[in-house]
Amino acid sequence: MTYDIALLPGDGIGVEVVDATLPILEDAAERGGFSVETTRYDWGSERYLQEGAMMPADAIETLEGHDAILLGAVGHPDIPDHVTLRGMMLPIRKAFDQQVCKRPSVLFEGVESPLRGYEGEDIDFVVFRENTEGEYTDAGGHEHQGYAHEVAVQTAIYTRQGTEAIVREAFEAAEERDGRLTNVTKSNAQAHGMVFWDQIVAEIAEEYPEVTVERLLVDAASMDLVRRPDEFDVIVASNLFGDILTDLGAIVSGSMGLAPSANINVEGHSPSMFEPVHGSAPDITGEGVANPLATVLSVSMLFDHLGEDDAAANLWNAVASQLADDGAPRTPDLGGASGTESVVSDLRTRL
Amino acid sequence: MTYDIALLPGDGIGVEVVDATLPILEDAAERGGFSVETTRYDWGSERYLQEGAMMPADAIETLEGHDAILLGAVGHPDIPDHVTLRGMMLPIRKAFDQQVCKRPSVLFEGVESPLRGYEGEDIDFVVFRENTEGEYTDAGGHEHQGYAHEVAVQTAIYTRQGTEAIVREAFEAAEERDGRLTNVTKSNAQAHGMVFWDQIVAEIAEEYPEVTVERLLVDAASMDLVRRPDEFDVIVASNLFGDILTDLGAIVSGSMGLAPSANINVEGHSPSMFEPVHGSAPDITGEGVANPLATVLSVSMLFDHLGEDDAAANLWNAVASQLADDGAPRTPDLGGASGTESVVSDLRTRL
Ligand SMILES: CC(C)[C@H](C(=O)O)[C@@H](O)C(=O)O
Ligand SMILES: CC(C)[C@H](C(=O)O)[C@@H](O)C(=O)O
Numbered sequence: 001m002t003y004d005i006a007l008l009p010g011d012g013i014g015v016e017v018v019d020a021t022l023p024i025l026e027d028a029a030e031r032g033g034f035s036v037e038t039t040r041y042d043w044g045s046e047r048y049l050q051e052g053a054m055m056p057a058d059a060i061e062t063l064e065g066h067d068a069i070l071l072g073a074v075g076h077p078d079i080p081d082h083v084t085l086r087g088m089m090l091p092i093r094k095a096f097d098q099q100v101c102k103r104p105s106v107l108f109e110g111v112e113s114p115l116r117g118y119e120g121e122d123i124d125f126v127v128f129r130e131n132t133e134g135e136y137t138d139a140g141g142h143e144h145q146g147y148a149h150e151v152a153v154q155t156a157i158y159t160r161q162g163t164e165a166i167v168r169e170a171f172e173a174a175e176e177r178d179g180r181l182t183n184v185t186k187s188n189a190q191a192h193g194m195v196f197w198d199q200i201v202a203e204i205a206e207e208y209p210e211v212t213v214e215r216l217l218v219d220a221a222s223m224d225l226v227r228r229p230d231e232f233d234v235i236v237a238s239n240l241f242g243d244i245l246t247d248l249g250a251i252v253s254g255s256m257g258l259a260p261s262a263n264i265n266v267e268g269h270s271p272s273m274f275e276p277v278h279g280s281a282p283d284i285t286g287e288g289v290a291n292p293l294a295t296v297l298s299v300s301m302l303f304d305h306l307g308e309d310d311a312a313a314n315l316w317n318a319v320a321s322q323l324a325d326d327g328a329p330r331t332p333d334l335g336g337a338s339g340t341e342s343v344v345s346d347l348r349t350r351l
Numbered sequence: 352m353t354y355d356i357a358l359l360p361g362d363g364i365g366v367e368v369v370d371a372t373l374p375i376l377e378d379a380a381e382r383g384g385f386s387v388e389t390t391r392y393d394w395g396s397e398r399y400l401q402e403g404a405m406m407p408a409d410a411i412e413t414l415e416g417h418d419a420i421l422l423g424a425v426g427h428p429d430i431p432d433h434v435t436l437r438g439m440m441l442p443i444r445k446a447f448d449q450q451v452c453k454r455p456s457v458l459f460e461g462v463e464s465p466l467r468g469y470e471g472e473d474i475d476f477v478v479f480r481e482n483t484e485g486e487y488t489d490a491g492g493h494e495h496q497g498y499a500h501e502v503a504v505q506t507a508i509y510t511r512q513g514t515e516a517i518v519r520e521a522f523e524a525a526e527e528r529d530g531r532l533t534n535v536t537k538s539n540a541q542a543h544g545m546v547f548w549d550q551i552v553a554e555i556a557e558e559y560p561e562v563t564v565e566r567l568l569v570d571a572a573s574m575d576l577v578r579r580p581d582e583f584d585v586i587v588a589s590n591l592f593g594d595i596l597t598d599l600g601a602i603v604s605g606s607m608g609l610a611p612s613a614n615i616n617v618e619g620h621s622p623s624m625f626e627p628v629h630g631s632a633p634d635i636t637g638e639g640v641a642n643p644l645a646t647v648l649s650v651s652m653l654f655d656h657l658g659e660d661d662a663a664a665n666l667w668n669a670v671a672s673q674l675a676d677d678g679a680p681r682t683p684d685l686g687g688a689s690g691t692e693s694v695v696s697d698l699r700t701r702l
Contacts, residue, residue: 080538080539081538081539081568082538082539082540082542082546084539085539085540086539086542090540112467113467114466114467114577114578115465115466115467116463116464116465116466116467135537135540135541136540136541138542139543140506140541140542140543140544141543142543142546142547144511147511148511148512149510149511149512150510150511150547151508151509151510151511152508152509152543152544152546152547152548153506153507153508153509153543153544154506154507154509154541154543154544154545155491155504155505155506155507155543156504156505156506156507157502157503157504158502158503158504158505159500159501159502160495160498160499160500160501160502161499161500186486186591186594187431187432187433188431188432188433188435188436188437189433189436189441189486189487189590189591189594190486190487190491190505191433191437191489191491192490192491192492192493192503192504192505192506193491193503193504193505194505195433195493195503196493196501196503197503217432218591218594218595219594219595219597219598220598220630222573222595222598222599223598223599223601223602223607226465226577226599226602226603227465227602239540240537240540240569243537243540243569243570244569244570244573244595246570247570247571247573247574248573248574248577248599250574251574251577251578252577256574279571
């Protein structure tokens, strides 16, 4: 079996972590009894600065044929974020109907949480984030520029199809895990979109009688991720709320440098995309100290998605074993002084 | 001087904390050389259950004549939140054009933050939250109920007037404080509303050359409130983002039970409203253990708003002194075993 993976290193440390991860991706595949062919596309902000577009016109067509996509990071200090993201990451999520964004938050043994009293393995939940609509819908406008009656409008759209897709995946995951689902909305303030979302959750809940459903408002949920992160199992949330909750999940679990992510096309007709949650980090780009572990864990999720469970587990366990080992190299975000390369070299010995 | 304050105890522990706070409110006024007349309106969920409306039809007219409003909390386990809140708290904010919501987050000495390494007084920032429009706009719809093409739409509206009002107040505050303003948006994903917001901030920044402006995306800002809460001075954010960030601010500062809030009518033609950030907490209602301190601090903000600086400082300092005192009574949310009444009795001795 050979899988055909598209690499989109993107910008800043995105390039560093994707490049660093390749050798271990290949090792893990070999040990898993399959092989991986990678094609690298140097799209991103540098391309934008030279050619005026983040990606070529046929980018989506080009990616379509691949079995999966590994993305590094997108973002450049000289280009507004809405240009870079809307020029690359967001259109891929939408074009390939990657409706489900899955983001685990795990406090690995050996990693210090910024929260008092939380030790390794106390925190272990997964967020299912709606990924192609909701508050990220590109609908709205801006009128009367510069006048006193100037007004801007931003519209969120929630479809039954999109909402059902994410909610169902979350229930499926809860059923496989501890049977607890937390539905995060803001229905007290947003009586159109969010009340509809709650209704879909209530409907689908009937199909999963073994799953206990808790409802939280997004403000309370954000607070609770700090107050009692150990009590969550599966969280389901809209695009924007999932974005916020997963950054909180990453930090309470010790570091943005450890948070992986999967953007999944549920039907399987188009490639899914895997990416670390962290950004392009211009402040540390070029120093060779970017933490590659979120990317390695994202590759683990990629293999899992392809059905290569052993390779997926092998990578995940290698990361866990390295983090649990006091003597192993660590990047600065985890309090260490090692570089990206030595973390990967050590990791290869743990497969 | 006599001020005429409307009391809206509301629901659950809202009633308990407002009632408990009255004696100390009167003490502080007396010591400040002014008096306060209070009128209590028993509006809220009980009224809704009996009469079908949270407030009477002339509620806004009734409140209009008061110098300020003190609200407890709104919310009932048997009534959907969008009914209770949209029946009482949100319409008051809108009717009186309380465009500016000001919420300080202070880690008082003697209070333990859930974050490792943060001690008393390390955290001290204030959030200026837009309070009457944005994502809380009641615009949107829901069509094709029950069909596959069912869709719900929720529209956020940002006006120049509303955005300028909150942004200007935030710059004013930054100028008086440490001169640092953090503007939180999500412009990479919301290119209509949020890019407009950023433009208003850039415009007004020119009037405040001494204020340093930092821009953060809401996901990064949420994370940073956990990672580096000591580095913030003034934060300005939209209605929804302010809602999330202030709950995070409350928890990193030790307890929801300590977070006060002001909903300010900037022009001064209508009353402003002061309220603890916490909710009605049905789980502890009736046990007499609700923390009254967020309400006391809200009264301090109320006095400050009325120009009664001494009384405001007196209340604030009494709370700080009680919290710094190991032997003083504390409610369970702060790790103590005392009730609401004994916290207030002790506090009265500290004025
Ligand atoms: C970069 C940004 C558009 C993106 C998002 O908001 O989805 C990022 O924050 C993420 O979480 O993947
Ligand atoms: C109760 C709710 C409508 C309210 C809000 O979202 O504004 C509350 O969370 C707050 O922060 O005051």
